[in-house]
Amino acid sequence: MSATAVDTTGNLQSPFxxxxxPHAPNGSLLGFWIYLMSDCFIFASLFxxxxxxxxxxxxxxxAAEVLDLPGLAVNTALLLVSSVTFGFAxxxxxxxxxxxxxxxxxxxxxxxxxxxxxxxxxxxxMIAEGAGPGRSAFxxxxxxxxxxxxxxxxxxxxxxxxLMVQLGKFGITEANVRRLQCLSxxxxxxxxxWVGVFSFVYLAGVLR
Amino acid sequence: MSHSTSHxxxxxxxxxxxxxxxxxxxxxxxxxxALAAILTIIPFWLVMGQVFANHWVTITIVLALAVVQIFxxxxxxxxxxxxxxxxxxxxxxxxxxxxxVIVLGASIWVMYTENTLMMxxxxxxxxxxxx
Numbered sequence: 001m002s003a004t005a006v007d008t009t010g011n012l013q014s015p016f017x018x019x020x021x022p023h024a025p026n027g028s029l030l031g032f033w034i035y036l037m038s039d040c041f042i043f044a045s046l047f048x049x050x051x052x053x054x055x056x057x058x059x060x061x062x063a064a065e066v067l068d069l070p071g072l073a074v075n076t077a078l079l080l081v082s083s084v085t086f087g088f089a090x091x092x093x094x095x096x097x098x099x100x101x102x103x104x105x106x107x108x109x110x111x112x113x114x115x116x117x118x119x120x121x122x123x124x125x126m127i128a129e130g131a132g133p134g135r136s137a138f139x140x141x142x143x144x145x146x147x148x149x150x151x152x153x154x155x156x157x158x159x160x161x162x163l164m165v166q167l168g169k170f171g172i173t174e175a176n177v178r179r180l181q182c183l184s185x186x187x188x189x190x191x192x193x194w195v196g197v198f199s200f201v202y203l204a205g206v207l208r
Numbered sequence: 209m210s211h212s213t214s215h216x217x218x219x220x221x222x223x224x225x226x227x228x229x230x231x232x233x234x235x236x237x238x239x240x241x242a243l244a245a246i247l248t249i250i251p252f253w254l255v256m257g258q259v260f261a262n263h264w265v266t267i268t269i270v271l272a273l274a275v276v277q278i279f280x281x282x283x284x285x286x287x288x289x290x291x292x293x294x295x296x297x298x299x300x301x302x303x304x305x306x307x308x309v310i311v312l313g314a315s316i317w318v319m320y321t322e323n324t325l326m327m328x329x330x331x332x333x334x335x336x337x338x339x
Contacts, residue, residue, distance in 0.1 A: 087285060
C-alpha cells in the first residue's frame with residue numbers, strides 16, 4: 001500500500017520500495033484451495049443438520065417416500081463424467097490445444113447443466129407433491145444441503161462460460177491457465193461433495 | 209514452480225513429473241473414473257437391490273465406500289500430494305479434515321445423545337408435534 005502512495009504522490013523512487021510486489025508463484029492456487037477447505041465447513045455443517053434432522057418428518061413424507069433413486073443414479077453419473085471430461089480439458093490445456101480444450105469444457109458444462117436441470121425438476125416435483133422445504137425439518141435440511149450444492153454447480157457453470165469466452169478471446173495465457181486450474185479444483189471438489197450427498201442423504205437416508 | 213511457463217521446458221527432460229503435479233495424466237483420470245464408478249455402483253446396488261436384510265449393515269458399508277471414494281477423488285482428480293504448494297495444500301487439508309471430524313462427530317454424538325435422553329412425550333403432545 002505504501003508503495004503505491006509513494007508512486008502517486010511524487011514518483012519518489014526508494015530502493016526499499018517496489019512499485020509491484022512479486023507474486024508468490026501459484027499463490028492463487030493455494031488461496032483457492034483454502035477457500036475450498038472453508039467451503040468444506042459449510043457443507044459439513046449442512047451435513048450435520050441433515051444427520052440430526054433427517055428423521056424429523058413431523059408426520060410428513062419420509063426420505064424413502066420422496067427421494068428418487070433412479071434419478072439420483074443419472075445425476076451421479078452426469079456429475080462424475082463431467083468431472084472426468086473437465087480433466088481431459090486440463091490435459092488439452094497442458095498441450096496448448098485450444099479447440100480440443102474448449103470442446104471438452106463445453107461437454108463438462110453441458111453435463112453439469114443437465115445435472116442442475118434434473119435437480120430442479122426433482123425439486124419442483126417434490127414441492128408439487130407437498131414435500132417442499134417448509135413441510136418438515138427433514139425436508140428443510142434436505143433442500144438446504146442439496147440446494148447449496150446445486151447452487152455451487154450453477155455458479156461453476158456460470159464461471160465456466162465466462163472463462164470459455166476469455167479463453168476463446170485471449171487464448172491459453174498464463175492468467176487463464178491459473179483461472180482454469182482454480183475452476184478445475186472447484187469442479188472436482190463439487191463432485192467430491194456430491195459423493196457425500198448421494199451416499200449420506202439419499203442412499204443412507206432412504207434406509208433410516 | 210510456475211507450472212504454466214516452465215511446463216514445456218520441464219516436459220522435455222522430465223516427462224510425467226510436472227504433469228502429475230498439475231493436471232494429472234490421462235491414466236490418472238481414467239483410473240480415478242474407473243474406481244469412482246465401481247465405488248458408486250456398489251452402494252447403489254446394495255440399496256436398490258436390498259442385498260442385506262439389516263439396514264445398518266448397508267448404511268455402514270455405503271458410508272465406508274463414500275469415504276473411500278472421497279479419497280479416490282482427492283488423489284486422482286484433485287491431485288493432492290505432499291509436493292503441491294510446498295505441502296501447504298496437504299497441511300490445510302489435514303487441518304480441515306480434523307476440524308470437520310470434530311464438528312461432525314461431536315455434533316452428531318451430542319444431538320443423538322440428547323434425543324435419547326429426552327423425556328418421552330405424552331400422547332396428546334405427540335399428536336400435536338406430528339401434525
